[in-house]
Amino acid sequence: MFLASWVLLVGLVYLVDKRAVRYFVAIYWKSERLVAYVARFTEKLSFIPLRAYLAAVVVLFLMPVFLAMPLVRPDGQVQLLSGFLYMLVGGTLSAIKSLAGGRPVEEAAAHSAGVTPIVPGVTLPWDQLPYLAVAIVVSVVLHELMHGYAALRYGIPVKSVGVFSLLYVFSGAFVEPDEESFKKASTEAKVAVLASGVAANVVLAVAAMALGILGAWAGLQGAVFGVSALGVNTGDRVLEIHGCGMSERVYTPDDFLTKVNVLAGMGPLLGVNKTVSCRPGDKVTLVAGSWLGRYSVEVDYVNFTTPPRVNWLYVEGSLYKGGVRAGDVIKRVVGCGVEAEVNTSGQLISALQLMKQRCKPGDVISVDVERNGTLATFNITLVEKGGSIFFGLGPGSLPLWGYDEGPIRRSQLYNTDFAKLIFWMIVVNYGLAMLNALPIYPLDGGQLLAAVAQRKLGEKNGKALVTAVTWVLAAMLVFNAALGVLGEQYKILQSIK
Known part of the structure; x- marks a missing residue:
C-alpha cells in the first residue's frame, strides 16, 4: 500500500509537470507563483514591530538547543527538557566512557543522547505514518513560511517556493531567497530569517501541547481497548477511573496502566508517591467512551491485583541477601511489630513500607x-542504603497489571487518533527545532553561526570556526544515532501505538 500510494502520487505529479519527478523515487517541484501567497501572508502580519519580532524569534531559537523546552502533559503537568546541545555533548562523553569501560553497547546507548532515526517500516510502525506525514507537512510548511516572512520583512526578495520528497521518508518544503540580496543583508536581517523557522516549530510544539490539554478535557484522549475486557468493548476507550479514593482522568494507555497499578498498591515501584486504600470487595468504576456516547463499568478491585511473585531483586538488597530468589511467592512477613498475610503484590508493598518506617538497620x-510448591522461612537481616532500609525491590520486581498479569496487556491498548496526531506534532516540531538550531552548517543554526562568526572574526577565521564546530557536532550526531540503532533504542518507537 505504501509503494502503491507513492506510485499514484508520482504519476499524478508527472502528468502535471514531468520535470518535477526524479527517476520516480523523488519529487522536486518549485514555483515562482507561490511567492505571491507568502507576500500576502507577510502583508497581513506587517504590523509586528521588527525589533520585537527579532527578540522573540531569537529567544525561541535558543530554547530547544541552548536553553530548555517545556514539555506539557495532557494533565497540565510541566516538565523542562534541557537544551539538546548539552544532552548531545554530555551523552556522547558518557557513552564513550561506558564503552571504554567495557560496558555493552546497550548500556552505552542508554547513556547517550537518545538520537533515533525515524524510518517507517524499520524503526517506526507503518500505521503511524499518516499521523507523522500530517505533522511533517504542517511543521515544514510553517517553518519555511516564516523564513519567507522574515526575508520579505527585511527587504530580501524571495525567488521561489517549493516542495520535495523521497519516498515520503525525506520530505519538506523550502523558500528560496535571492542569494545575492541575502549575502548583502545586515547581520540582524540574517539572524531574523534564519531563526524564524525554528521559532515557528517551537510555537507549534507548545500549541500542540495546549491543544492536547483541551482535547483531554473534551474526552478525545484515553486508552483504546484492542480487545473486549473488563466490560469495555473492543475499540472503546477508557476515559476515567474512580474508586478507592481515586478519581482520575485517563490520557494514554500507559497512564491507564499506571493508575490501575497505583490502585493495586504498586505505586512505590512505579515511582508514584500517591497511595490508595483498596480492600477486597471494593469496586472500581471505569468510564468508557464510544462513538455513541459514554458508559460506566463497575469492576471488582481484585481484578486489578497481581500475585506477590518475585521477578527479580537487587543483589545488594535485604531480601536477596537473606535468601529470597526470583520465582519465590511471598506468603507472609513478620517483624518490627508488623505481621501480614500476603495475597497480592500490593499487600506486600504496603507491609514492607510499614516495616521501613518501624525497623532499623540490623533488625531481623x-x-x-x-x-516450587514447598514453603520455606527466611530470617532476614535488614540492610541500609541511602539512609533507609533497602529491601532490594525495583521497577518490575513484582508483577505489574497489564504487563505481567491481567486480562489485557499493554500491546492491546492504543492511543486515540487525536492523541497520535498531537504526539507527532510535538515530536516532529521539537525534532525540527532541535536539529535546525544546532550550529551545524548548512542547517539554520550553522548558517546563523557563520553570519555572526564571519562578522566578528572575519570571513576566513569565521569559516574555520564553523567548519570545526560542524564536524564535531555532526560526528556526535552520527555516533549517537549509531548507538541508538545498535543498542536497539529504536524499539521504543516500534512500540508506539
Whole structure:
C-alpha cells in the first residue's frame, strides 16, 4: 500500500509537470507563483514591530538547543527538557566512557543522547505514518513560511517556493531567497530569517501541547481497548477511573496502566508517591467512551491485583541477601511489630513500607515464601542504603497489571487518533527545532553561526570556526544515532501505538 500510494502520487505529479519527478523515487517541484501567497501572508502580519519580532524569534531559537523546552502533559503537568546541545555533548562523553569501560553497547546507548532515526517500516510502525506525514507537512510548511516572512520583512526578495520528497521518508518544503540580496543583508536581517523557522516549530510544539490539554478535557484522549475486557468493548476507550479514593482522568494507555497499578498498591515501584486504600470487595468504576456516547463499568478491585511473585531483586538488597530468589511467592512477613498475610503484590508493598518506617538497620524479619510448591522461612537481616532500609525491590520486581498479569496487556491498548496526531506534532516540531538550531552548517543554526562568526572574526577565521564546530557536532550526531540503532533504542518507537 505504501509503494502503491507513492506510485499514484508520482504519476499524478508527472502528468502535471514531468520535470518535477526524479527517476520516480523523488519529487522536486518549485514555483515562482507561490511567492505571491507568502507576500500576502507577510502583508497581513506587517504590523509586528521588527525589533520585537527579532527578540522573540531569537529567544525561541535558543530554547530547544541552548536553553530548555517545556514539555506539557495532557494533565497540565510541566516538565523542562534541557537544551539538546548539552544532552548531545554530555551523552556522547558518557557513552564513550561506558564503552571504554567495557560496558555493552546497550548500556552505552542508554547513556547517550537518545538520537533515533525515524524510518517507517524499520524503526517506526507503518500505521503511524499518516499521523507523522500530517505533522511533517504542517511543521515544514510553517517553518519555511516564516523564513519567507522574515526575508520579505527585511527587504530580501524571495525567488521561489517549493516542495520535495523521497519516498515520503525525506520530505519538506523550502523558500528560496535571492542569494545575492541575502549575502548583502545586515547581520540582524540574517539572524531574523534564519531563526524564524525554528521559532515557528517551537510555537507549534507548545500549541500542540495546549491543544492536547483541551482535547483531554473534551474526552478525545484515553486508552483504546484492542480487545473486549473488563466490560469495555473492543475499540472503546477508557476515559476515567474512580474508586478507592481515586478519581482520575485517563490520557494514554500507559497512564491507564499506571493508575490501575497505583490502585493495586504498586505505586512505590512505579515511582508514584500517591497511595490508595483498596480492600477486597471494593469496586472500581471505569468510564468508557464510544462513538455513541459514554458508559460506566463497575469492576471488582481484585481484578486489578497481581500475585506477590518475585521477578527479580537487587543483589545488594535485604531480601536477596537473606535468601529470597526470583520465582519465590511471598506468603507472609513478620517483624518490627508488623505481621501480614500476603495475597497480592500490593499487600506486600504496603507491609514492607510499614516495616521501613518501624525497623532499623540490623533488625531481623521473617519472610515465608513458596518455592516450587514447598514453603520455606527466611530470617532476614535488614540492610541500609541511602539512609533507609533497602529491601532490594525495583521497577518490575513484582508483577505489574497489564504487563505481567491481567486480562489485557499493554500491546492491546492504543492511543486515540487525536492523541497520535498531537504526539507527532510535538515530536516532529521539537525534532525540527532541535536539529535546525544546532550550529551545524548548512542547517539554520550553522548558517546563523557563520553570519555572526564571519562578522566578528572575519570571513576566513569565521569559516574555520564553523567548519570545526560542524564536524564535531555532526560526528556526535552520527555516533549517537549509531548507538541508538545498535543498542536497539529504536524499539521504543516500534512500540508506539
